[in-house]
Amino acid sequence: MKLIDANACIGSDFVKHPIVNHESFIVMENVKTAETPAELISVMDKFEIQQAAVWHRAMFDYDPIKGNEVLTEAIRGYEDRMLPVWTILPAISDTEFAPDTFFDKMKKNGVKMLKAFPLQNRYILCDVTMGDQLKAMEELQIPLYLEPQPDYQYIYDVLKEFPNLTVILNNIGIWPSARLIYPLLKRYPNVYLETGDTGLTHAYEEICQKFGSHRLLYGSNFPSNSPGCSLNCLLKAKISDEERENIAHRNMERLLGEVKL
Amino acid sequence: MINWNLDYKMIDIHTHMGPEYPIYYPEHDADSMVRYMDECGVELIVSAPCEDLFVTGSVRRDITTAMRTYPDRIKGYFAFNPNTGATVQEMEKAFAENPGYVGLKFLPDYHRTNITDPSYADALAFANERKLIVLSHTWGLSMNAEQCNSAEKIRQIVETYPDLKFIMGHSIQGQSDIAIKIAKDYENAYLDLCDTGRFNGIIEKMVAAVGAQKVLYATDAPMQGYRFIQGAVLAADITDAEKKLIFRDNALRLLNMEDK
Numbered sequence A: 001m002k003l004i005d006a007n008a009c010i011g012s013d014f015v016k017h018p019i020v021n022h023e024s025f026i027v028m029e030n031v032k033t034a035e036t037p038a039e040l041i042s043v044m045d046k047f048e049i050q051q052a053a054v055w056h057r058a059m060f061d062y063d064p065i066k067g068n069e070v071l072t073e074a075i076r077g078y079e080d081r082m083l084p085v086w087t088i089l090p091a092i093s094d095t096e097f098a099p100d101t102f103f104d105k106m107k108k109n110g111v112k113m114l115k116a117f118p119l120q121n122r123y124i125l126c127d128v129t130m131g132d133q134l135k136a137m138e139e140l141q142i143p144l145y146l147e148p149q150p151d152y153q154y155i156y157d158v159l160k161e162f163p164n165l166t167v168i169l170n171n172i173g174i175w176p177s178a179r180l181i182y183p184l185l186k187r188y189p190n191v192y193l194e195t196g197d198t199g200l201t202h203a204y205e206e207i208c209q210k211f212g213s214h215r216l217l218y219g220s221n222f223p224s225n226s227p228g229c230s231l232n233c234l235l236k237a238k239i240s241d242e243e244r245e246n247i248a249h250r251n252m253e254r255l256l257g258e259v260k261l
Numbered sequence B: 001m002i003n004w005n006l007d008y009k010m011i012d013i014h015t016h017m018g019p020e021y022p023i024y025y026p027e028h029d030a031d032s033m034v035r036y037m038d039e040c041g042v043e044l045i046v047s048a049p050c051e052d053l054f055v056t057g058s059v060r061r062d063i064t065t066a067m068r069t070y071p072d073r074i075k076g077y078f079a080f081n082p083n084t085g086a087t088v089q090e091m092e093k094a095f096a097e098n099p100g101y102v103g104l105k106f107l108p109d110y111h112r113t114n115i116t117d118p119s120y121a122d123a124l125a126f127a128n129e130r131k132l133i134v135l136s137h138t139w140g141l142s143m144n145a146e147q148c149n150s151a152e153k154i155r156q157i158v159e160t161y162p163d164l165k166f167i168m169g170h171s172i173q174g175q176s177d178i179a180i181k182i183a184k185d186y187e188n189a190y191l192d193l194c195d196t197g198r199f200n201g202i203i204e205k206m207v208a209a210v211g212a213q214k215v216l217y218a219t220d221a222p223m224q225g226y227r228f229i230q231g232a233v234l235a236a237d238i239t240d241a242e243k244k245l246i247f248r249d250n251a252l253r254l255l256n257m258e259d260k
């Protein structure tokens, strides 16, 4: 079975690695990171993962603009295995992200997906702050990775304003509550769950049955997690082979195919 | 190539039972848990039901019924809440009436009481005298920014009570490097993979530093499935013999069931 990891990170940790624990707060731990793309490739090969959506630690720990550059530089030559994910900031302050130039830059660099860390970068992800950017992302169908930090409220809010935004929920902690995730999956057909933290009893079976297998993207959440965790769950879930293939790679391929850059 | 299948059954020494407030997980009763154990290849669990941990005046019905209904599949921890307490006589009676009890369960962080507080002393002495297992929740920094079960306190407990078998639930998450040190320094201290086992590279680190005989498969089921942490162990760069110790043999040894 072909595997595309929807969520892997390269770069070592500035101090320790922040991990969302089972009570949804951050613990700082030493984990084995992949400093270079070559190191990540060796992890991917071990798990027979063909491609991975990759972001760089520097995008979070240091600075989104510099971090995006670090990622682009780092993965040059690995384009067949690594799908770069950049981080976005509000263009009202950081003009590099203005829609008239930024999306062209993404295209030139082969970037089709974005992350936003509004808590870390201290802004509010909303129409007031960056409406033209979010509108353009809706129209271009650019997937946006969002983490529920400090909680889900901002994700609910931004989807209320931009209901057609393609959102990939990720890094949710290993007690992910259906009470917070299911409403989003039900209301917004363009919301997806990356499975890196998903291991609850029959979670794959229930989500496939309630919302369809096209709403899950296999991910490792490496290096917070060993890729073995969610992969073991996916391989053994009582779902059809068709559903398993969707989660393993087809959904991600479809999402990338829909990006209008 | 990773071998995702085992030719033996696993034992999970850190589980619960019944509902708990933070999340939705419908298959939480004993019957559902045993069904899911069958599906995932788990032979035996040791459980501390949520009713005993979070409700005052619990009559421990879930665990005593489960242990009677499934004596070969479910063993129990007598959950000890220092706020409501339990006398030594009560614990003696419970253990005498329910042979499935194998130890005590503490949740210092959730009960907002330091594990070194005198309110735990009688329970610890009871466990020490009988060489019981004590499974305690352990975290470096607690939910309330307290340190009810952090490393220096755990070190104090395992040193003071050398005859009980202390399982560091979650391996002092946030201070796992110190947990590894404690497991190395004290014969009676064990590492527990619940949640913490998923951290990339940590299983290899634990096994290299302390040896696989001090590392225990643990999940928090039914709040978590059995396969997530199983996947981390299966994929870890350790030997098959070390994996078997973690998944099964260490638990059998702790439970005095080595003949199984």
Ligand SMILES: [Zn+2]
Pocket: B014, B015, B016, B169, B194, B220
């Ligand atoms: Zn627990």
